[in-house]
Structure formats: C-alpha cells, structure tokens
C-alpha cells in the first residue's frame with residue numbers, strides 16, 4: 144500500500160496564472176507531477192495582463208525589461224519566442240518647473256540645470272559609489288533619504304529624489320530602504336548601451352502573445368489551466384495544506400503553491416498560524432492607476448518622463464510608442480499616465496472622464512502642443528497591490544517560499560527585494576519555489 148502511494152503521481156495545485164504561476168507550472172511540467180493552475184480572471188497575465196489594440200496586445204500597465212532580466216529572457220527562449228524580444232536605446236527625462244530635461248545618460252546628468260553643478264557631481268558620485276557596494280544588506284538599515292543626503296546633499300534629495308520617492312511611495316517616501324535605491328542604480332546602470340544611454344527591451348506583439356503561447360504549450364504538457372475559477376480557500380488539515388476549495392468544489396493536492404499578491408494569499412488562508420499571518424500583514428502596498436491614451440500624434444520623443452512637480456496628480460508619462468514604434472499600433476501613439484497611491488485616495492476611484500479632466504491641464508503644461516483632439520481612445524486600469532512598501536529593514540520581512548504550513552508554498556512580488564519588482568524576478572523566484580516543492584514532496 145505504501146509503495147502504491149509512492150508510485151502514484153503527486154499532484155500540485157497553483158493559485159494564479161500571472162508570470163509567477165505559469166513559470167512555476169513550466170518548471171514542474173514534464174517532471175512527473177500532475178499540475179493544475181487556478182486563475183480567477185478570464186485570462187492569464189495578472190499584473191502583466193493586456194488589452195487588445197488593433198491586432199496587437201498592450202499591457203494594462205507599462206512593461207519594459209532590462210538586459211539583466213535573464214530569468215525572463217531564458218523563459219522566453221525556452222518557449223521559442225526569443226526572436227520577438229527587441230532592445231532599444233530609450234530616452235528618459237524629468238519634467239521640472241516648465242520643461243523636460245533629458246536624463247538618459249551620465250552626460251545628461253552633468254547638464255541637469257535644476258541642480259547646481261557641484262550637486263550634479265555629487266549625484267554622479269552617489270551613483271558610482273552605489274556600484275561599488277557589493278553587500279546591499281548594510282544599506283537596508285538606513286533610509287534612502289538619509290543615504291542620499293549623507294553622500295550627496297540635502298538639495299540633491301529635495302530637488303530630484305524627494306518628488307520621485309513621493310510619487311512612487313506617497314506618505315512612505317522618507318522611509319524607503321537605501322538598499323532598494325542601490326539596486327535601482329545598479330540595475331539601471333547595468334542596462335546602458337555603448338553610448339551610455341539606457342537600453343530597454345520589449346516583446347513584439349505584447350506580453351499577451353507570450354502568455355497565450357505559454358498557456359498553449361503548458362496545456363500540451365498536460366498542465367490543466369482553469370481560467371475564471373477563483374480559489375476561495377486553501378484547505379488545511381492537521382497543519383498541512385491538502386487541497387483547494389473553488390466554486391466547483393474540493394480539489395485534492397499533495398502540495399499547493401500560492402502565486403498571488405500577498406493580500407490575496409492572506410484572504411484564502413484563514414487558518415494560517417497567527418504569528419506568521421501577523422508578520423505578513425506588516426507589509427503595506429500602494430495601488431496604481433494607469434490612464435492609457437491612444438493618440439493621433441506623439442507627445443514627445445522621450446519614453447519615460449518623470450514628473451518632479453509635486454502638485455501634478457500623476458508621476459510619470461510613459462510613451463510606449465517610443466519603445467516599440469507606432470507602426471505596431473496601427474499608426475497610433477500609445478502613452479501611459481501613471482500614478483501610485485493609497486487605494487483610499489479619492490483619485491484612485493475617479494472614473495475615466497473625471498480623471499482625464501484632472502490630468503488635462505498638467506498634460507498641456509508638460510506637452511504644450513497636446514490637445515484633447517489628439518485622443519482617439521482612452522483606457523483606465525487600476526491595481527490595488529502594485530507596489531510593496533519596501534521600508535528600512537525590509538529584508539527582515541521578506542516572506543519565505545516554504546511557509547510554516549506543511550506543503551504550502553508562496554511565490555509573490557513582495558519577496559522581491561532589494562531588486563525592483565520586475566517580471567523576471569517573479570520567474571526566478573517561482574521556478575526556485577517549484578524546484579523546492581519537487582524536492583520536498585519527493
């Protein structure tokens with residue numbers, strides 16, 4: 144009887160068909176285990192989900208990659224779509240008072256007039272200093288604010304960084320760990336081409352195309368993907384996970400992997416040990432809204448414009464068609480207007496028309512030629528858990544992949560630290576969690 148059980152294929156249930164859930168399924172497929180994925184939405188993709196623009200797809204929230212995003216690049220290669228990846232030199236800018244300053248390369252930094260010349264040098268030295276730091280853990284004990292002021296100056300923080308931190312982390316701006324900033328310097332510094340300009344990557348046809356192909360190939364490898372089927376609860380018995388409860392009933396598994404955002408995991412695990420639950424609940428999140436404009440004309444030739452004007456209701460304008468040109472979008476120009484905020488902020492729940500009217504005067508200030516006649520279409524996307532608040536000491540809070548509940552595993556964006564929450568980090572963590580599960584259940 145014991146032998147029979149040992150020979151019986153083990154079954155793993157995965158919650159979530161975002162990049163993490165599907166990467167874990169990819170890792171587990173062809174390994175002799177039976178895998179089922181449960182996704183509450185009608186399509187896979189999660190935060191990298193898409194909508195159709197003409198005959199192509201575009202992410203609801205901007206998604207570029209870096210040449211250092213090897214785990215994702217490798218996955219794309221394994222799926223056989225590497226020829227769809229394109230890398231391009233892109234321009235980054237900063238809107239300050241009344242104009243956009245280029246901030247794409249170290250030379251642009253030297254020309255950044257809002258800072259005094261000595262401050263520009265201090266800022267450059269800060270970036271160099273960051274690249275020489277090998278152990279980021281020492282930086283996790285200090286806030287980015289303190290670190291910037293200590294190694295450059297008060298005005299470098301106030302003029303450049305404070306508005307950027309405020310725009311991304313709102314009221315938590317001064318609490319963000321210096322380790323997170325360090326990884327931004329290292330990651331973005333490492334994605335520069337020969338000219339010093341940043342090179343960003345994108346997937347031709349949009350990540351929708353990648354997700355559709357992943358789903359198709361996973362199904363051919365006998366992975367069952369249930370779309371439109373939420374998991375209501377992870378079933379636990381005697382302190383171990385034994386299955387999932389969905390509107391279709393009970394699904395028995397030998398192990399369960401939650402590949403969701405942390406608050407979604409908490410909402411399906413009422414029986415989690417109290418102390419573990421309390422630890423996870425100390426991690427806060429910010430929401431994001433992206434208003435996407437489909438336009439007759441280009442706003443500017445900059446891919447990413449950071450807005451340092453604190454009165455502006457949005458924080459960044461990301462013009463997708465400066466990454467992948469307009470010929471891919473039936474000749475139209477696509478731009479994201481992005482804003483991070485607490486989900487309780489009244490702006491978060493504004494409808495699309497009201498939000499656009501709020502944004503319009505600022506759009507006209509930043510892009511003086513822009514007018515509402517340019518607009519062909521508008522789309523509004525909201526996500527309540529867009530960014531974990533990575534405050535000082537965050538490394539102590541990183542949730543483990545193997546939870547205290549036997550056979551229950553977790554792979555989630557809040558585990559990504561000090562790096563930024565790129566999809567590629569999701570792929571890396573999810574595949575590692577899947578390998579860990581295989582090892583454990585065998």
Ligand SMILES: Cc1cc2nc3c(=O)[nH]c(=O)nc-3n(C[C@H](O)[C@H](O)[C@H](O)COP(=O)(O)OP(=O)(O)OC[C@H]3O[C@@H](n4cnc5c(N)ncnc54)[C@H](O)[C@@H]3O)c2cc1C
Nearest residue numbers: 159161162163183189190204206207373374407529565566
């Ligand atoms: C504004 C914004 C900009 C970004 N920009 C970039 C970028 O430029 N480059 C980049 O690489 N990354 C970017 N990211 C990050 C990237 O989107 C995420 O890292 C990645 O998509 C996370 O994938 P995931 O699978 O871990 O989680 P998710 O994508 O959140 O997937 C989790 C899935 O679980 C499902 N789910 C939740 N609860 C249940 C349940 N009870 N039952 C069944 N299913 C459930 C959800 O519907 C979802 O599909 C950005 C994110 C945001 C928000």
